Amino acid sequence: MQLAERNRLRVRFRPGGLAPILVIFVVLLVLLGTRQPDFLSPPSLMSFLGRSAPLILLAAGQYFVIVAGEFDLSVGSLVTAQVVVAARLIDSDPSRTWPVILLLLAFGAAVGLVNGLITTRLRVSSFITTLGMYLILVGAVYLWSDGAPKGGLSEEFRRFGRRAFEDVFLVGRIPYALLILLAVAALAVLLTRSDFGRTLVAAGGNPRTAELSGVRVRHAKTLAFVLSGLAAAVAAILIGGYSGVSFQAGAGLEFGAITAVVLGGVALGGGRGSVVGAMLGALTLETLFTLMNFYGVSGALRSTVQGAIILLAVAVSAMRSVPAKGIQ
Amino acid sequence: MSTALTLPARRAAPGVFIALALTLAVGWLVVTIDGGQLFSQPTTVSLLHVAAGLGLVAVGQTVVIIGGSLDLSVAYVVSLSTLVAAEAMAGSNAGLLPGVGLALGVSAAIGFLNGMLVTKARINAFIATVGVGLLLKGYLDNGYDGPAGRTAPVLVQSLGYQRIGPVPVSFLLLLAVAAAIWVVLTRTRFGHHLIAVGGDPQVARLSGVRNDRVLIAAHVLCSLCAGLAGIYLASRLGSGAPRVGTEGLYDLESIAAVVLGGTALAGGSGGVAGTVGGVLLLASIDAILNQLEVDAFVKQVIRGVIIIAAVAVYARRALRKAGS
Numbered sequence: 001m002q003l004a005e006r007n008r009l010r011v012r013f014r015p016g017g018l019a020p021i022l023v024i025f026v027v028l029l030v031l032l033g034t035r036q037p038d039f040l041s042p043p044s045l046m047s048f049l050g051r052s053a054p055l056i057l058l059a060a061g062q063y064f065v066i067v068a069g070e071f072d073l074s075v076g077s078l079v080t081a082q083v084v085v086a087a088r089l090i091d092s093d094p095s096r097t098w099p100v101i102l103l104l105l106a107f108g109a110a111v112g113l114v115n116g117l118i119t120t121r122l123r124v125s126s127f128i129t130t131l132g133m134y135l136i137l138v139g140a141v142y143l144w145s146d147g148a149p150k151g152g153l154s155e156e157f158r159r160f161g162r163r164a165f166e167d168v169f170l171v172g173r174i175p176y177a178l179l180i181l182l183a184v185a186a187l188a189v190l191l192t193r194s195d196f197g198r199t200l201v202a203a204g205g206n207p208r209t210a211e212l213s214g215v216r217v218r219h220a221k222t223l224a225f226v227l228s229g230l231a232a233a234v235a236a237i238l239i240g241g242y243s244g245v246s247f248q249a250g251a252g253l254e255f256g257a258i259t260a261v262v263l264g265g266v267a268l269g270g271g272r273g274s275v276v277g278a279m280l281g282a283l284t285l286e287t288l289f290t291l292m293n294f295y296g297v298s299g300a301l302r303s304t305v306q307g308a309i310i311l312l313a314v315a316v317s318a319m320r321s322v323p324a325k326g327i328q
Numbered sequence: 329m330s331t332a333l334t335l336p337a338r339r340a341a342p343g344v345f346i347a348l349a350l351t352l353a354v355g356w357l358v359v360t361i362d363g364g365q366l367f368s369q370p371t372t373v374s375l376l377h378v379a380a381g382l383g384l385v386a387v388g389q390t391v392v393i394i395g396g397s398l399d400l401s402v403a404y405v406v407s408l409s410t411l412v413a414a415e416a417m418a419g420s421n422a423g424l425l426p427g428v429g430l431a432l433g434v435s436a437a438i439g440f441l442n443g444m445l446v447t448k449a450r451i452n453a454f455i456a457t458v459g460v461g462l463l464l465k466g467y468l469d470n471g472y473d474g475p476a477g478r479t480a481p482v483l484v485q486s487l488g489y490q491r492i493g494p495v496p497v498s499f500l501l502l503l504a505v506a507a508a509i510w511v512v513l514t515r516t517r518f519g520h521h522l523i524a525v526g527g528d529p530q531v532a533r534l535s536g537v538r539n540d541r542v543l544i545a546a547h548v549l550c551s552l553c554a555g556l557a558g559i560y561l562a563s564r565l566g567s568g569a570p571r572v573g574t575e576g577l578y579d580l581e582s583i584a585a586v587v588l589g590g591t592a593l594a595g596g597s598g599g600v601a602g603t604v605g606g607v608l609l610l611a612s613i614d615a616i617l618n619q620l621e622v623d624a625f626v627k628q629v630i631r632g633v634i635i636i637a638a639v640a641v642y643a644r645r646a647l648r649k650a651g652s
Contacts, residue, residue: 071454122640125593127454131580132636139628147625255462268455304466311459315449 018277021264025284028291035294043172050164050175051242052286054079054235057181058253059260059282060188060275061231064224066261069204069270070119070126072225074133075232075257078111079250081141082236084149087245091151101157104233111137112229116222134254142247149245161241177238184234188275191227200224204270252303259306260285262313285309344589344605351609355616364619371615372494377564379611380498381557383604385578386585387506388553390603393586394513395546396526396595397446397453401438402554402582403573404464409435409558411468411568414477424480428559435555436548438464443544461579472570479562488563498560502604505553510600512549522546526595554578577631584635585610587642610634 033040039048058075065072082104089103090096115133119126164175191197199220202210211217232250239249258268264281266273289302352366359366385402392399409431417427438460445456479488490497513519521542524532533539554573561572573579583593588606591598613634617627 118636118640123643124636124639128580128583128639129636132632135577135580135632135635136629139625139632143623143625143629255458268452298470300469301466303462303469307459307462307464307466310455310462311445311449311451314451314455314459315445318450 017265018274018280021277021280021284024263025280025287028284028287032287032291032294035291039290039294041172042170046164046171046173046175046178048286048290049181049283050177052283053175053177053181054238054242055253055256055260055286056279056282057184057231057235057238058257059264059278060185061228061235062254062257062261063188063264063266063273063275063278064191064200064227065126066258066266066268066278067204067270067273068200068221068224069207070221070224071258072112072115072130072228073127073254073258074111074115074130074137075228075235076250076253076255077134077137077141078108078229078232079236079239079253080247081137081250082107082233083240083245083249084141084145084247086157086236086240087149087153088145088151090154090157092154094154094156097154097156101237104236105230108229108231108233108236109226110229111232112226113222115229116225119225120218120221149247151245153240153245157237158241158244161238161243177242180234180238184231185276185279188279192275196220196223201271204272206271255303255306255310256285257282259309262310265313265317267317268314344602344609347588348605348609348612351612351616355612355619359616359619362620366616366619369494371619373491373496374618375611375615376494376496376499378614379607380496380502381561381564381576382578382581382585382610383499383502383607384505384557384560385554386582386589386603386607387502387509387600388550389582390586390589390591390598390600391509391513391522391546391553392453392543392550393583393591393593394526394595394598395522395543396529397543397546398457398583398593399442399547399550399554400454400457400579401442401461401464402550403577403579404461404468405435405438405551405554406558406561406573406576406578407468407570408438408464408573409555410562410565410572411472411476411570413559413562414479414566414568417478417480417483419478419480421480421482424483427480428483431559431562432552432555435551435558439548439551440544442551443547446547447540447543465574468570472568475565475567475569477562477568479566479568483559483563484566486563487560488566498563501556501560505556506600506604509549509553513600518542518545523596527597580635581610581631584638588638590642593639593642 038044061075062072085107086100086104089100111133115126115130118124118129160176160180164173166173168174199210199215199217202215203217203220207217235253236250243249260282261273261278262268262281263284264273264277264279266278288305292301292305293299356366365371385406389399389402412434413427413431416430417423442457442460445451445460446453449456487498487501492500513522521532521537524535524537525539525542529539557578558573562568565572585606586598586603587593588609589598589602589604591602613630614627617630
């Protein structure tokens with residue numbers, strides 16, 4: 001009884017709640033609005049949401065991995081690999097668009113599956129597995145394309161990332177990317193409410209207990225990596241469409257996604273946080289980057305900002321969990 | 329990472345040296361069939377140079393890993409250290425000591441910050457050091473586009489290029505540092521405390537070890553080693569290089585070398601001798617692939633596979649041990 005009571009209280013006041021990130025997001029939005037009032041007009045806001053879709057997708061994918069107590073550091077290189085592979089395979093031929101999109105999704109899932117199996121079956125720490133995968137993907141993609149991206153994306157492929165329904169009533173325009181994002185977000189929320197989602201949180205919170213209570217921890221974790229790989233594939237389709245083919249397409253996105261997840265109140269090490277928080281974290285991070293842009297801060301400082309956010313967010317949540325540790 | 333059952337102070341596994349011998353033998357055979365020479369003077373020298381740079385970082389990494397922590401900021405510390413050293417020296421021999429001192433000072437400060445974050449702010453070591461790494465990355469990306477500063481010529485001539493027979497001075501420096509760390513780990517109170525903290529922090533604390541101080545000191549030591557590697561690289565390159573650490577993959581490769589050397593990633597056991605073996609193994613593989621003129625990108629793929637495989641093999645072994 002007492003435990004249930006305490007858990008209920010923790011649900012409301014725990015660091016993983018949505019309130020802090022919402023406050024930060026609104027403050028940043030107000031700052032942006034005062035600096036650049038145009039930004040808050042519906043069409044520009046819609047474009048901003050569309051532009052932010054890839055990072056939000058990656059944050060959702062990363063959420064599943066992190067809440068299960070693992071990391072996926074391979075997503076940035078996976079996005080790069082996907083974009084380069086897509087360009088070479090499509091080779092500007094519109095008829096190949098759909099088969100290649102299916103292939104990309106399968107590729108993303110396969111990379112996630114390998115990450116998951118190595119982590120759960122061979123018991124390699126996930127940061128080593130996924131950093132190793134990062135090296136392998138970067139090396140393989142350079143090798144396969146002889147050091148420079150080849151081919152080109154078809155307009156059919158690119159429209160997902162850069163086209164929109166124009167002249168929409170009230171909001172002006174709705175980017176395709178935003179619709180894809182909403183669909184994936186709905187799916188992600190559904191997943192977290194399913195048995196699988198609860199299993200993941202249990203696996204991250206206390207793997208031993210979860211295993212002893214008959215939960216299939218390994219399956220759940222492997223599936224989490226697959227989801228992260230799939231999210232990277234969808235993000236790659238949007239990024240390829242929006243900014244075209246380059247070896248830098250996905251550079252640094254893994255840390256962007258992790259920062260977003262942490263910012264959204266998800267506890268690193270697993271067991272706490274919500275996917276909506278993670279996605280809000282990504283949106284907040286993109287808002288912050290836009291704000292930095294408007295204030296003329298160099299883009300090179302982004303990683304410093306991310307580092308500071310990670311350290312601050314994790315330190316704050318570690319401080320808050322002191323009493324909980326004391327009880328144990 | 330439950331470590332309660334690991335026995336402390338396990339002897340350094342000779343496995344890595346057997347692997348090294350096998351790799352060299354097979355490598356020699358393959359290279360010879362290919363029509364090359366693995367043990368020629370230039371190959372050996374460059375192998376030992378590669379080993380010196382990686383080795384300095386890996387020896388420091390060993391210290392934190394034994395303490396149950398980890399340092400993923402080392403690659404950025406290496407880069408920063410080359411820049412601090414080269415810019416302070418500005419190409420004059422008079423700047424040698426201030427340059428070296430400043431580079432080591434900055435490195436030690438970063439190590440101290442890492443240690444404080446891990447112990448006082450109680451942030452998971454992986455996150456804390458990745459976070460600090462990102463801070464440094466932003467500073468480097470923002471401030472530098474390419475090489476900067478100039479290393480003191482006397483340092484370039486001595487640490488950078490001088491050698492005794494086929495053995496570069498830098499490799500001797502690595503051996504000296506490794507020996508010093510070996511003494512620290514096996515013969516001093518700090519070393520024993522560190523192993524205790526890595527094995528079981530709770531038990532260590534209850535037996536009167538000041539865990540926080542020990543771990544902070546370990547992080548300072550690790551960063552100092554990375555800083556030293558940076559000074560060595562500055563002496564090789566003649567200037568500071570803002571991306572030399574990340575491009576050299578010093579973070580991952582140093583961890584791989586430590587794991588290959590038989591140090592448990594979970595902390596509490598292992599040693600510096602094994603790490604030197606691991607470093608030589610990685611450097612030999614590098615040399616063999618170079619001799620076979622393997623494409624740089626293939627090399628990177630192979631590196632990734634080796635790192636994963638090394639940790640997987642270790643994890644298997646630990647699992648079997650826990651089962652028996």
